Amino acid sequence: MNRLFTAADTSLAPLQSSRIAVLGYASQGRAQALNLRDSGLNVTLGLRPGGASWNRALVDGWQPQTMTDAVQDADVIVFLVSDMSQPEVWENHVGPSVKPGALLMFSHGFNVHYNRIRPPADVDVALIAPKSPGALVRTQFEAGQGVPCLLAVHQDATGTAESRALSYAHALGGTLAGVLQTTFAEETETDLFGEQAVLCGGVTELIRAGWETLVEAGYNPQVAYFECLHELKLIVDLLHEGGFARMHRDVSETARFGDLTRGPRVVNQDTRTRMKEILSEIQNGSFAQEWINENEEGRPRYEALMQEDLNHPLEEVGQQLRARMAWLQEEAPRASAK
Secondary structure (H helix, E strand, O other), X not given: XXXXXXXXXXXXXXXXXXXXXXXXXXXXXXXXXXXXXXXXXXXXXXXXXXXXXXXXXXXXXXXXXXXXXXXXXXXXXXXXOOOOOHHHHHHHHHOOOOOOOOEXXXXXXXXXXXXXXXXXXXXXXXXXXXXXXXXXXXXXXHOOOOOOEEEEEEEOOOOOHHXXXXXXXXXXXXXXXXXXXXXXXXXXXXXXXXHHHHHOHHHHHHHHHHHHHHHHOOOOHHHHHHHXXXXXXXXXXXXXXHHHHHHHHHOOHHHHHHHHHHHHHXXXXXXXXXXXXXXXXXXXXXXXXHHHHHHHOOOHHHHHHHHHHHOOHHHHHHHHHHOOOHHHHHOOOOOOOO
């Protein structure tokens, strides 16, 4: 069993005298930087001048610096820019000046695990991955609570990598909910698999297939939207709050019987075989290389597939129906998970 750390296992002391440079100020960057600052730590922001993140940081009371300036003599350097941007940030801003004994922190292991960033042997490399969008990391901290985090150490040059990483999680509020020990490989591979096979790819394709099946059979597209997309949140909330048991408790017996007898016909052995293939592509690095190549080529396939997705008739139906749901209009836009 992986170890679970709590607030009793750490304190702010390992980072109390450290200079922390946070690179990036999007969803996770903003939340983590603000939480670190409000925990009383010495935090500097490294951003690209003139961008939206720079301006937002000014509004939040920061005095951002260029990335090159921010990392000068930093004891902890936190990579919270996008996966595809991190190698360039490392090569041009961090690598040339990182000092021996510094701690390089990540919230996703992609670039370290797939050897796109190769730190020198005299620095620590660790990961703290909050298991929620940045907005929730921030609001839970403000409420005196926290969200669960994963902790991994890739390289321990100083003998203090784990203690400093755990202290970092503590400053975010993560130890109040629990910090689970893992590895860079496990975090990276399970995260990618979850996104591709279940949370994003799996769910959206299931919604699309269900909606198309009903519409092609002659049912009203709006009714099909309610049954295959709108009500999904109701079920996901039940699963999120109490697992399978809560969901089964709060749906009808008819729904339960349909779940138990028809679900395995949709997600069947063939589906599981495809899932294993997807996992294998993640494990052997072929997905990572495909995504890297796509970016180097200007993302033509990515953009085409994105437009195809956004132009699907289901989207038009959904926009029309959501426009009449007043409670959705009142909600603030949600930040991305990363």
